[in-house]
Amino acid sequence: MARRSGNQAFLLGYRLYMAAFFIFLVAPLIAAGIFAFNDSVFPSLPWKGFTLDWFFGTSEPKLGMFHDRRLLQGLYYSFVIALSVSALSVFVGTCNAFLFVRSNLPAKNFFYIIMVLPLVIPGVILGISILVFASTIANTLDDSYGIDLDFLRPGIVLVVLGQFSFVATITSLVITARLRKFDETMEEAAYNLGASRARVLRSITLPYLRPAMIAAGIVAFLVSFENFNTTLFLVGSESPLTITMFDRMAKGGSTPVLNAVSFFLMMGSGVLAIISILVQRDRTAR
Amino acid sequence: MVNQERRLLPGAGSVMKHRDARRLSLILLFMPLALWIVLLILLPHIGMGILSLREKIGPRQYEFGLANYIAFFQEPIYWHIMARTAVISLLVTVLALIVGFPVSYYIAKIAGPRTRGAMFMFCLIPLWVSDLIRAFGWILLLRETGVISGILQWTGLASAPVELLYNDAAVVVGLVYTVMLFMIVPLTSTLDGMDDAMIEAGYNLGGNGLTVLRRIIIPYAMPGIVSGSIIVFMLTAGSYLTPVLLGGKYSSWFTQTIYDQFITRYNWESGAAFGFLLLFFTSFVVWIGLKLSGQSLSSTVARS
Numbered sequence: 001m002a003r004r005s006g007n008q009a010f011l012l013g014y015r016l017y018m019a020a021f022f023i024f025l026v027a028p029l030i031a032a033g034i035f036a037f038n039d040s041v042f043p044s045l046p047w048k049g050f051t052l053d054w055f056f057g058t059s060e061p062k063l064g065m066f067h068d069r070r071l072l073q074g075l076y077y078s079f080v081i082a083l084s085v086s087a088l089s090v091f092v093g094t095c096n097a098f099l100f101v102r103s104n105l106p107a108k109n110f111f112y113i114i115m116v117l118p119l120v121i122p123g124v125i126l127g128i129s130i131l132v133f134a135s136t137i138a139n140t141l142d143d144s145y146g147i148d149l150d151f152l153r154p155g156i157v158l159v160v161l162g163q164f165s166f167v168a169t170i171t172s173l174v175i176t177a178r179l180r181k182f183d184e185t186m187e188e189a190a191y192n193l194g195a196s197r198a199r200v201l202r203s204i205t206l207p208y209l210r211p212a213m214i215a216a217g218i219v220a221f222l223v224s225f226e227n228f229n230t231t232l233f234l235v236g237s238e239s240p241l242t243i244t245m246f247d248r249m250a251k252g253g254s255t256p257v258l259n260a261v262s263f264f265l266m267m268g269s270g271v272l273a274i275i276s277i278l279v280q281r282d283r284t285a286r
Numbered sequence: 287m288v289n290q291e292r293r294l295l296p297g298a299g300s301v302m303k304h305r306d307a308r309r310l311s312l313i314l315l316f317m318p319l320a321l322w323i324v325l326l327i328l329l330p331h332i333g334m335g336i337l338s339l340r341e342k343i344g345p346r347q348y349e350f351g352l353a354n355y356i357a358f359f360q361e362p363i364y365w366h367i368m369a370r371t372a373v374i375s376l377l378v379t380v381l382a383l384i385v386g387f388p389v390s391y392y393i394a395k396i397a398g399p400r401t402r403g404a405m406f407m408f409c410l411i412p413l414w415v416s417d418l419i420r421a422f423g424w425i426l427l428l429r430e431t432g433v434i435s436g437i438l439q440w441t442g443l444a445s446a447p448v449e450l451l452y453n454d455a456a457v458v459v460g461l462v463y464t465v466m467l468f469m470i471v472p473l474t475s476t477l478d479g480m481d482d483a484m485i486e487a488g489y490n491l492g493g494n495g496l497t498v499l500r501r502i503i504i505p506y507a508m509p510g511i512v513s514g515s516i517i518v519f520m521l522t523a524g525s526y527l528t529p530v531l532l533g534g535k536y537s538s539w540f541t542q543t544i545y546d547q548f549i550t551r552y553n554w555e556s557g558a559a560f561g562f563l564l565l566f567f568t569s570f571v572v573w574i575g576l577k578l579s580g581q582s583l584s585s586t587v588a589r590s
Contacts, residue, residue: 031423032420032422091318096318099319103312115319120572121327122565128544128557128561129333226418228417246531266419269416272414
């Protein structure tokens with residue numbers, strides 16, 4: 001116990017500071033969530049009674065989120081984008097894990113640093129550089145050959161690629177860390193028992209990596225779902241949820257339907273957080 | 287056993303085949319990384335670099351040159367915004383460190399083993415909630431009709447609604463909140479590895495709380511402080527949402543200027559130049575931080 005500072009008053013002050021810090025941490029989240037249940041057209045005090053209209057209300061002025069077509073569309077696009085980013089990044093992350101832990105790649109350290117780099121480039125820059133590059137290719141093809149490649153114009157494909165460009169670093173780091181801890185004698189035992197390479201990969205190595213792959217996939221899904229900076233520059237007419245919500249927030253004067261969405265999203269991330277904790281607990285048990 | 291013998295006694299041809307297979311699998315494994323880095327990072331940045339060096343001399347007429355960069359330094363408003371972004375980011379980093387250090391120390395050294403885990407998890411909660419919702423929460427707390435203004439009036443501390451939003455203080459609070467976690471996680475894990483005996487030795491040698499903090503705890507926590515500060519600074523300087531939503535239209539954040547050039551004015555050449563300036567600037571600060579502390583990029587990033 002490091003209670004070296006001795007006197008009780010100091011410790012009490014310290015505890016109060018911690019309490020204040022935790023209030024600071026949750027206050028905005030509570031504010032964002034709680035007004036979803038306020039029976040008023042403004043997300044502010046005074047409290048006018050409990051309602052679920054901001055979720056299920058069917059008509060203006062109390063149009064609930066489950067009947068707001070633009071919000072639902074945003075939710076759908078975000079979901080599609082996040083799922084694609086997550087699948088792509090887990091795949092690439094797994095390949096990178098084998099590349100950096102198992103292969104005899106020359107200049108491994110150099111490539112490792114290159115792999116980490118996208119995480120330190122500001123998201124805004126990733127967004128504009130990919131926008132510029134894709135547009136240049138699209139314009140060149142259009143001008144010289146008359147080929148119009150629609151997916152190179154701002155839209156879902158570019159958003160997925162933009163988010164993938166740095167999410168892949170996160171998944172690679174997570175899965176690589178797990179593979180480094182793998183006990184290779186397990187594979188050797190399987191080879192000795194007559195298993196083929198593919199069989200060993202399928203029934204020993206990949207199951208061992210699965211908790212890390214699931215956890216990385218969940219993190220990738222969330223990071224993608226919540227991403228704003230990179231998405232902002234690459235978005236076309238199909239706006240994901242964050243962009244739709246931002247537009248309404250920046251205009252101000254929105255109804256508590258945004259609080260309902262916030263509450264919904266917080267619950268969603270909560271569930272994902274619990275799943276990823278359970279998956280990782282499984283990892284320590286083994 | 288039979289299989290092992292088979293593996294140990296391959297013919298010469300199969301050795302060749304085996305080596306080829308290894309090389310092939312190396313190339314296959316390398317492809318995703320290569321495609322990702324070349325197509326999504328390297329070429330786009332080169333393209334942006336070339337674009338930023340194009341001067342517009344007439345409609346659809348361009349020439350290579352540094353005009354876009356020169357414009358940045360000649361137009362005071364641009365580098366004022368950049369300097370402002372840098373100063374506020376630095377302030378946010380220092381504040382996050384000052385606020386976060388006691389929290390990390392408490393979690394790592396004072397809290398009991400059971401509360402420790404719970405507190406750490408609690409600190410991670412905002413990570414699971416998007417930036418947008420966090421900023422939205424602050425808007426609802428700080429604006430004229432918001433919760434804090436309401437409480438101030440209710441307690442009689444203010445007689446009329448108070449607008450706490452759309453000023454620099456709101457931006458700083460929002461940013462500190464957003465990045466806090468990236469300070470606490472590396473700090474806590476560094477302090478966690480510290481042996482309590484070191485602190486006790488400091489006291490036994492007659493140091494008071496302040497000396498022990500200054501001479502023992504802070505030097506030990508330095509790697510955590512450096513990686514936390516670097517990440518926090520980068521995130522802050524590159525942030526867009528929080529300054530725009532909490533600072534309002536005239537928050538003058540550099541990323542906002544880039545957005546204006548790209549989307550509002552459709553001046554991609556100058557937007558690309560500004561993007562590069564931001565990239566140079568943040569990389570420069572990160573480089574200085576790493577040099578001063580003698581750490582490497584991969585260990586810093588991996589820690590957070």
